[in-house]
Amino acid sequence: MTDNITAIVPAAGVGRRMQADRPKQYLPLAGKTLLQCTLENLISHPSIVHIVVALHPEDPFFPSLDIASANWLTTVAGGQERADSVLAALQKVTDCDWVMVHDAARPCVLHDDIDRLLALCETGEDGGILAYPVRDTMKRAQQANGSRVSHTEPRQGLWHALTPQLFRRQYLLQALTQALASGVEVTDEASAIExxxxxxxxxxxxxSNIKVTRPEDLALAEFYLTQQRTV
Structure with missing residues (x-):
């Protein structure tokens, strides 16, 4: 397992679904902010030596964080879309073979899960992602009326794509650069690699590796963080 991983955290979004007065990554969580909880969880993993955070160019909140001037942290100006932010961060990374991209709004990822992902560095794989199998019945909505069911989708073989997502740095840089230049819709790093x-x-x-997207998710994230700290 490699011990020289740089993590990239795109955090330039505005999080409108939270209906708050600030981007969701700056909402309070466990006595800190959501973003700070995520960054501290990542850097406490022994294989992660540095984090590059892509911020909105006019972000007024980050400088007030306790960790804003940490020596393990670099900030860059993010872009309009997630892929633009990740690409901007990638261009700052030059001294490692592998990079790990993680959502700012996933503060609860377990180190054991990161360990299993990092094991791919020794297998010759291009990379991989944390994910979990779909367990619920999946319904396809009618295009003309999103509140009505068109049909049931088979769930066999379907997975929820999560983060971190781990890839060889140069390979991800090439994939993202060419995908964006070709006008491909890049919803996560894996889609560019695919x-x-x-x-x-x-x-x-x-x-427990949930993504905070709605107000009620904050309480669940705090519960998971509390449980992890007492283990």
Whole structure:
């Protein structure tokens, strides 16, 4: 397992679904902010030596964080879309072979899950992502009326794509650069690698690796963080 990983955290979004007076990554969580909890969780993993955070160019909140001037942290100006932010951060990374991209709003990822993902560095894989199998019945909505069911989708073989997502730095840089230049919709790093012809390994994650997207998710994230700290 490599011990020289740089993590990239795109955090330039505005999080409108939270209906708050600030981007969701700056909402309070466990006595800190959501973003700070995520960054501290990542840097406390022994294999992660540095984090590059992509921020909105006019972000007024980050400088007030306790960790804003940490020597393990670099900030860059993010872009309009997630892929633009990740690409801007990638261009700052030059001294490692592998990079790990993680959502700012996933503060609860377990170190054991990161360990299993990092094991891919020794297997010759292009990279992989944390994910978990779909367990619920999946419904396809009618295009003309999103509140009505068109049909049931088979759930066999479907996975929820989570983060971190781990890839060789140069390979991800090439895939993202060419995908964006070709006008491809890049929803996560794995989608760029898939389009580029690479292979993406699925590594099963704990269900506690939730993404905070709605106000009620904050209480659940705080519960998981509390549980993890008492283990």
């Amino acid at each position: 389009w580029y012809g690479g292979s993406v390994k699925l590594v099963e994650s704990s269900a």
